[in-house]
Amino acid sequence: MASKSWLNLLTFLCGSAIGFFLCSQLFSILLGEQGDTQPKILHNDPHARHSDDSGQNHLAGQMNFNADASQHKDENTDIAENLYQKVRILCWVMTGPQNLEKKAKHVKATWAQRCNKVLFMSSEENKDFPTVGLKTKEGRDQLYWKTIKAFQYVHDHYLEDADWFMKADDDTYVILDNLRWLLSKYSPEQPIYFGRRFKPYVKQGYMSGGAGYVLSKEALKRFIDAFKTEKCTHSSSIEDLALGKCMEVMNVEAGDSRDTTGKETFHPFVPEHHLIKSYLPRTFWYWNYNYYPSVEGPGCCSDLAISFHYVDSTTMYELEYLVYHLRAYGYLYRYQPALPENILKEVSQVNKNEDSKVKLGNP
Amino acid sequence: MLSESSSFLKGVMLGSIFYALIAMLGHIKIGHGNRMHHHEHHHLQAPNKEEILKISEDERMELSRSFRVYCIILVKPKDVSLWAAVKETWTKHCDKAEFFSSEDVKVFESVNMETNDMWLMMRKAYKYAFDKYSDQYNWFFLARPTTFAIIENLKYFLLKKDPSQPFYIGHTIKSGDLEYVSVEGGIVLSIDSMKRLNSLLNIPEKCPEQGGMIWKLSEDKQLAVCLKYAGVFAENAEDAEGKDVFNTKSVGLFIKEAMSNHPNQVVEGCCSDMAVTFNGLTPNQMHVMMYGVYRLRAFGHTFSDALIFLPPNGSDND
Numbered sequence: 170m171a172s173k174s175w176l177n178l179l180t181f182l183c184g185s186a187i188g189f190f191l192c193s194q195l196f197s198i199l200l201g202e203q204g205d206t207q208p209k210i211l212h213n214d215p216h217a218r219h220s221d222d223s224g225q226n227h228l229a230g231q232m233n234f235n236a237d238a239s240q241h242k243d244e245n246t247d248i249a250e251n252l253y254q255k256v257r258i259l260c261w262v263m264t265g266p267q268n269l270e271k272k273a274k275h276v277k278a279t280w281a282q283r284c285n286k287v288l289f290m291s292s293e294e295n296k297d298f299p300t301v302g303l304k305t306k307e308g309r310d311q312l313y314w315k316t317i318k319a320f321q322y323v324h325d326h327y328l329e330d331a332d333w334f335m336k337a338d339d340d341t342y343v344i345l346d347n348l349r350w351l352l353s354k355y356s357p358e359q360p361i362y363f364g365r366r367f368k369p370y371v372k373q374g375y376m377s378g379g380a381g382y383v384l385s386k387e388a389l390k391r392f393i394d395a396f397k398t399e400k401c402t403h404s405s406s407i408e409d410l411a412l413g414k415c416m417e418v419m420n421v422e423a424g425d426s427r428d429t430t431g432k433e434t435f436h437p438f439v440p441e442h443h444l445i446k447s448y449l450p451r452t453f454w455y456w457n458y459n460y461y462p463s464v465e466g467p468g469c470c471s472d473l474a475i476s477f478h479y480v481d482s483t484t485m486y487e488l489e490y491l492v493y494h495l496r497a498y499g500y501l502y503r504y505q506p507a508l509p510e511n512i513l514k515e516v517s518q519v520n521k522n523e524d525s526k527v528k529l530g531n532p
Numbered sequence: 533m534l535s536e537s538s539s540f541l542k543g544v545m546l547g548s549i550f551y552a553l554i555a556m557l558g559h560i561k562i563g564h565g566n567r568m569h570h571h572e573h574h575h576l577q578a579p580n581k582e583e584i585l586k587i588s589e590d591e592r593m594e595l596s597r598s599f600r601v602y603c604i605i606l607v608k609p610k611d612v613s614l615w616a617a618v619k620e621t622w623t624k625h626c627d628k629a630e631f632f633s634s635e636d637v638k639v640f641e642s643v644n645m646e647t648n649d650m651w652l653m654m655r656k657a658y659k660y661a662f663d664k665y666s667d668q669y670n671w672f673f674l675a676r677p678t679t680f681a682i683i684e685n686l687k688y689f690l691l692k693k694d695p696s697q698p699f700y701i702g703h704t705i706k707s708g709d710l711e712y713v714s715v716e717g718g719i720v721l722s723i724d725s726m727k728r729l730n731s732l733l734n735i736p737e738k739c740p741e742q743g744g745m746i747w748k749l750s751e752d753k754q755l756a757v758c759l760k761y762a763g764v765f766a767e768n769a770e771d772a773e774g775k776d777v778f779n780t781k782s783v784g785l786f787i788k789e790a791m792s793n794h795p796n797q798v799v800e801g802c803c804s805d806m807a808v809t810f811n812g813l814t815p816n817q818m819h820v821m822m823y824g825v826y827r828l829r830a831f832g833h834t835f836s837d838a839l840i841f842l843p844p845n846g847s848d849n850d
Binding site: 252349 | 535543546548592805821824828834838850
């Protein structure tokens with residue numbers, strides 16, 4: 170009797186197992202109708218690389234991101250490199266002991282690397298950063314004195330190592346490639362300097378300190394000479410204005426840094442402040458200072474902008490990302506500036522053997 | 533003998549009922565479990581640089597024109613400032629962009645969905661778009677006005693994808709067993725997915741207007757559930773380095789995080805060079821992105837791209 174009920178239990182269990190199994194098969198068949206109509210999903214699997222499935226009808230000319238790998242494999246920097254050799258720029262960044270970690274560090278991590286030579290100028294020397302010690306005090310009223318000493322240092326140690334000498338603040342973001350494009354049209358033997366031109370107080374105008382300014386070799390020589398011959402005064406609490414006055418006295422021309430469509434390249438503020446109409450109130454000093462007609466909105470700023478000011482640490486990296494990394498693939502920019510003549514000749518020599526389709530890669 | 537067979541039959545019945553109950557409760561889980569592994573991977577070898585240069589400019593233009601992207605932006609009256617920014621910026625680069633609003637808003641042109649419910653808005657918008665434009669566009673991109681999109685990079689990403697296949701792409705999130713594309717990063721559907729979706733929209737069992745048993749599911753999750761029934765599965769879009777190209781955060785936020793997580797590799801570790809979307813931008817930031825993406829660049833850095841995209845007519849901020 171016991172074995173019979175045992176057998177019953179066994180068959181019961183078998184039955185339930187089979188029932189379970191049959192039911193699952195039934196369900197999957199019913200739902201499987203949907204599954205079968207679902208054709209193969211094409212995956213762009215960047216992780217595995219296996220061989221091509223040639224049986225499919227795919228778009229020709231497919232571009233796999235693998236080939237580009239971070240988009241820099243496909244990037245041609247010949248022209249930029251050519252200009253790097255031709256237009257040597259020494260950058261010096263005005264900073265101070267309190268700002269090395271807060272500000273100067275981010276300059277060093279981003280645009281400073283693209284200068285042919287970069288120096289960080291502080292009141293005190295710091296061997297680790299490194300900074301040059303100017304042996305001055307810190308503070309807004311010391312700015313001009315620091316500037317003079319900084320240029321003196323550069324003149325004494327690096328005059329022959331560069332053609333142009335750029336001053337920037339530790340909250341200025343500079344796009345060196347675009348600066349080289351501007352300067353490639355001029356000779357370092359010309360007494361000229363560039364920046365964001367302001368009109369008050371100085372007849373030929375002067376360059377905004379924060380937006381950064383750049384002196385030709387000849388301009389630097391004349392600036393240093395001005396103090397030896399006492400043609401310019403050492404004392405002033407307004408650095409950019411004082412330098413601008415001195416430039417005028419020494420017959421150094423205040424250059425026009427605008428691009429070929431008349432758009433400004435050196436900017437005293439961050440892009441947002443210039444691009445957004447009415448961001449800067451009409452009563453703001455800025456509107457009365459600009460040498461050239463002020464523009465807000467998209468016409469404010471050149472595609473080949475050279476500098477922005479009041480750039481905080483986050484914005485330094487954001488600009489670095491927007492300028493040197495993120496782009497719109499295949500986009501034909503509206504503004505297609507010409508290459509400087511001499512560069513054009515050299516580059517076309519180099520590209521003589523390459524396919525002329527390179528013309529699509531217009532900077 | 534009789535008692536054995538009867539107990540066997542009882543067993544079969546019990547087993548079946550037991551399975552049916554489980555299947556009902558774990559509804560989605562069991563039924564579709566097998567489907568996940570039916571994906572086949574197709575990789576095409578990329579043409580190298582020399583090959584790209586051999587493709588003529590005309591061929592490149594033709595290839596570029598083969599992508600027709602229709603943009604759906606779902607807006608509400610509270611979004612007006614973002615709506616304006618989006619309208620003046622990236623949507624100009626869609627082949628066509630239309631705004632779908634919960635109600636009519638003065639001065640702003642939109643298709644009125646006449647509902648405040650996001651999922652209903654989404655369904656109606658997809659239906660409208662499909663009914664009207666299924667023969668004119670092969671890719672459909674849906675976004676909120678907090679998102680900034682680079683349509684050229686979207687087209688580049690789609691370069692080897694056949695729109696007659698069911699694609700559902702974006703920034704995916706896994707919620708339990710459901711993998712869905714987050715609406716915040718933008719949702720991309722191929723025309724085939726649109727077809728499948730639209731055939732299900734009328735079937736309340738598959739694609740209910742009120743989804744979720746106990747609480748309301750977000751509209752992007754509801755869409756995923758619906759698409760799953762149609763055999764369409766979410767895929768996360770990544771570049772060659774595995775970085776997401778559809779982002780639910782802004783550049784600024786990525787940078788801030790990078791500055792604290794990997795301060796020595798801030799920009800390198802940040803975001804894809806070929807990013808398609810960023811989210812959480814203010815209207816001003818949209819204008820800055822427009823300048824940063826379509827205009828601001830470093831002179832002397834050139835690229836040989838397989839596609840060519842011309843600037844849109846009547847626009848001055850790109």
